[in-house]
Amino acid sequence: MNRTVSPIARFSAFLRRTFVLLAAACLVTGTSPVLGQDAGEGKPVSGQSRELVIRYLRSITGKYILAGQQDGPNTAPTTWHEQVHKMTGRYPALWAGDFGFEQSDVAARPNLVSQAKTAWAAGSIPMLSWHACPPTVGEDCHWNHGEGAIRKPLSDAQWNELLTDGSALNRHWKQRLDEIVPLLKELKDGGIPVLFRPHHEMNEDWSWWGGRPGDRGSRRLYQITHDYLASGKELDNLIWVWNVKDLQDGASQAADFWPGSSYVDVASLDAWINRQPAQQWYDALVSIAVDKPIGLAEVGTIPLPEMISAQPRWTFFAVWRGWLTDPKWNDPDLVRRTYLDRRVLARGDIHIGNAPNRQRRQ
16 A cells, blocks of 8 residues: 655644644633634624624633723723732733713723723723713713712603603703714724623612613613614624612612613623622522623622632623722732632633734633
């Protein structure tokens, strides 16, 4: 028998061996396949990036959790990001910002967009929320005082007008949304996906948009916002994050604020009442979200490894700004313990599409 092997056959055998070795490595290490194009194939468009992140969050559900940090102010959007690195030697896998309402934050919104780009390029996923001024006032408003206060509720008549398409307040709200459309479009044009969390903590009445259950309540405003930005403005880079707060005895009412599966990509909880998320709230989010990823969009105290084990479906957490170093909320040793846990992913531990090469640590 002639055993001479042609160059083509040798090359084919090499490719087969390489594929087998790579597949075996994935099985041994637990790494997932790269989501999306390889690094030489060109930047994915925004809609593709959005789907890749959603798929990635699903892929780590029950296995890993992304470490995240809420940052700000917009004049210094890496303040707490750098503090995490100082404390742990690692950077978060999720960087979170807020469009804000104070004039200093509003003026510095371009910094927010720039940092979202930088975070994505460096290997972190950006998340944006918005403490938005009510549609009853102009761009300038305040937290606690005056007619335009974020904490001042709308009257029932004003609320009904807000939800009525074409009414003055409905138009004013869409004009308010137009303030951030160019910023979100800039991210879209760069192919950058964003976890977008509007009308957060909508089950609590501290804000003008919150505390109204039912079809004509807070969830309806979320739907209006979604339709205007996703369909009206074609912002297909937004990953829609629905959010509630862990109110005492409120878990059974959380579903009253759910806007519907077609409006939500990720369901999230802000854990403030309980330092570590209560089991009843975890169960409620799992029940409401069904097969969608769930996350901890705001926490004061960093999730501990014991909680991560007991509630494995959380896919990310974000510690709120200066609470990271507040001794009443966090111990530096416990922050380091969480960041070094094998299930906690930081920057450099993930690879999504053709974003910069990132591999999960072993």
